[in-house]
Amino acid sequence: MEVKIPKDLLYTEDHEWVRKENGEITEGITDFAQSELQDIVYIELPEVGQEVVQGDSIATIEAVKTVTDLYAAISGKVVKVNKELEKKPELINKDTYDSGWIVKIKMSDSAELDTLLTPAEYKKVIQEE
Amino acid sequence: MKPKNITPLYKKHLELKASMVDFAGYKMPMQYSSIFEETKAVRDSAGLFDVSHMGEIEVSGERAVEFVNYLVTFDISKLKRFQAKYTVILNEKGGIIDDLVVYNLADKYLIVVNASNQKKDFEWFLKHKNSQVKVKNAGKKYFQIALQGPLSEKIINSVTEKDVSALSFYHSKEEKIANIQVLISRTGYTGEDGFEIYGKSEEAEKIWDVIMEEGRKYDISPCGLGARDLLRLEMGYCLYGNDITTETTPLEANLSWVISFSKGRFLGKKQLLKKKEEGTNRKLVGIVVPGKRIPRHGYNILKKGEKIGVITSGNFSPTLDSSIALGYVQSEYKKEGTKIEIEIRNRLAEGEIVKLPFWKNGTLNKRVSK
Numbered sequence: 303m304e305v306k307i308p309k310d311l312l313y314t315e316d317h318e319w320v321r322k323e324n325g326e327i328t329e330g331i332t333d334f335a336q337s338e339l340q341d342i343v344y345i346e347l348p349e350v351g352q353e354v355v356q357g358d359s360i361a362t363i364e365a366v367k368t369v370t371d372l373y374a375a376i377s378g379k380v381v382k383v384n385k386e387l388e389k390k391p392e393l394i395n396k397d398t399y400d401s402g403w404i405v406k407i408k409m410s411d412s413a414e415l416d417t418l419l420t421p422a423e424y425k426k427v428i429q430e431e
Numbered sequence: 432m433k434p435k436n437i438t439p440l441y442k443k444h445l446e447l448k449a450s451m452v453d454f455a456g457y458k459m460p461m462q463y464s465s466i467f468e469e470t471k472a473v474r475d476s477a478g479l480f481d482v483s484h485m486g487e488i489e490v491s492g493e494r495a496v497e498f499v500n501y502l503v504t505f506d507i508s509k510l511k512r513f514q515a516k517y518t519v520i521l522n523e524k525g526g527i528i529d530d531l532v533v534y535n536l537a538d539k540y541l542i543v544v545n546a547s548n549q550k551k552d553f554e555w556f557l558k559h560k561n562s563q564v565k566v567k568n569a570g571k572k573y574f575q576i577a578l579q580g581p582l583s584e585k586i587i588n589s590v591t592e593k594d595v596s597a598l599s600f601y602h603s604k605e606e607k608i609a610n611i612q613v614l615i616s617r618t619g620y621t622g623e624d625g626f627e628i629y630g631k632s633e634e635a636e637k638i639w640d641v642i643m644e645e646g647r648k649y650d651i652s653p654c655g656l657g658a659r660d661l662l663r664l665e666m667g668y669c670l671y672g673n674d675i676t677t678e679t680t681p682l683e684a685n686l687s688w689v690i691s692f693s694k695g696r697f698l699g700k701k702q703l704l705k706k707k708e709e710g711t712n713r714k715l716v717g718i719v720v721p722g723k724r725i726p727r728h729g730y731n732i733l734k735k736g737e738k739i740g741v742i743t744s745g746n747f748s749p750t751l752d753s754s755i756a757l758g759y760v761q762s763e764y765k766k767e768g769t770k771i772e773i774e775i776r777n778r779l780a781e782g783e784i785v786k787l788p789f790w791k792n793g794t795l796n797k798r799v800s801k
Contacts, residue, residue: 424622
């Protein structure tokens with residue numbers, strides 16, 4: 303099955319996607335990740351206001367096949383979490399790049415964006431898996 | 432294990448855009464739409480599964496009855512023609528080599544085994560056979576499709592030449608679908624009414640298409656291994672490799688009902704009798720863990736901080752809207768209603784031991800108790 307890798311986003315090797323919006327980023331898991339996890343049943347979200355460092359585990363995603371962590375793609379402060387997912391975790395399966403977003407982080411160091419992967423680079427990562 | 436095998440329905444799965452996984456050396460569909468939607472289809476209407484990866488062993492010859500009876504725990508000499516029985520084969524220590532279904536067909540016994548065990552089982556059969564029996568590994572010869580769900584009977588009757596409503600649970604008959612000869616058996620692994628259909632591999636696609644086409648009127652859904660695993664867990668059915676292995680006995684796994692101690696010799700009997708007399712110190716139980724955190728294979732079961740067992744299968748049940756699991760606990764904790772804790776990633780979740788099956792409203796239970 304062909305997985306979607308939108309051209310206007312950045313990615314991590316851990317299969318997170320990142321959308322830049324001024325000084326903030328929105329983060330979620332990629333289409334590849336959700337298709338690997340299959341039906342998602344539960345998500346444990348971080349606290350709003352929590353300070354995070356790039357690479358920290360900030361959320362836990364429980365799915366039929368396995369459980370996985372969401373890692374902070376960028377250091378900063380959690381400014382918003384997608385509360386809708388507590389009731390409808392399946393939004394991640396159905397619409398991961400839009401209503402299935404997980405967390406918004408106010409960046410503390412925008413230079414970290416350079417460490418993220420371009421769509422082409424991310425495509426290579428999943429081809430190797 | 433590297434997957435080198437595909438089933439005769441592989442192309443169908445690709446056409447249906449299934450997400451494919453490697454399972455027991457086969458490329459198999461995990462899901463087509465969503466595991467939960469497919470599970471719901473089987474509980475509410477009907478689902479169609481390709482289970483052609485399952486192995487088949489044929490046993491024939493003069494001494495076939497005695498031979499099969501020596502290997503399995505149930506007394507298969509009691510099987511009427513075309514009757515089937517779920518049973519197990521044991522090693523000399525009484526551990527389970529495999530769980531399987533034996534069909535008493537007109538000219539042979541057809542033994543349907545787990546895909547992951549077919550090589551091991553076949554070698555076991557060969558090792559114990561004598562010159563008066565013929566043992567054939569027929570896994571490649573057959574396709575196997577499972578039609579499961581409350582509307583299965585309506586669907587099957589609209590594709591078979593003759594009505595099969597009279598077929599009772601764990602009985603089979605030869606029938607024709609689209610003029611093709613098949614064996615239809617009223618069996619399954621889901622807790623719903625349903626049928627399993629066996630035929631020649633080269634006819635698999637045709638049979639699949641006919642049932643899917645007819646099933647459309649009844650909201651049939653193709654179903655993958657994900658739904659199959661969830662459906663069987665909701666019924667508390669054992670999965671070989673998880674809940675039963677060579678390290679577990681049927682006594683511990685609540686499978687005493689497949690053993691016939693009175694039938695004479697069978698492999699593993701001596702050890703099993705000994706264990707029966709001694710009493711088992713652990714039992715497989717059903718556990719409900721309210722909420723959505725999933726107790727998974729290998730997680731510890733605790734009581735007041737002490738480890739008393741381990742989870743062997745677990746998942747979130749969309750039918751019951753709760754997490755459920757199977758696991759072994761020390762026998763003194765096996766009683767229904769016992770509160771336990773499960774260590775889910777360094778945090779304790781509260782659970783309770785419950786009577787199996789978890790899902791009690793399946794159409795199969797209604798049929799059997801009728």
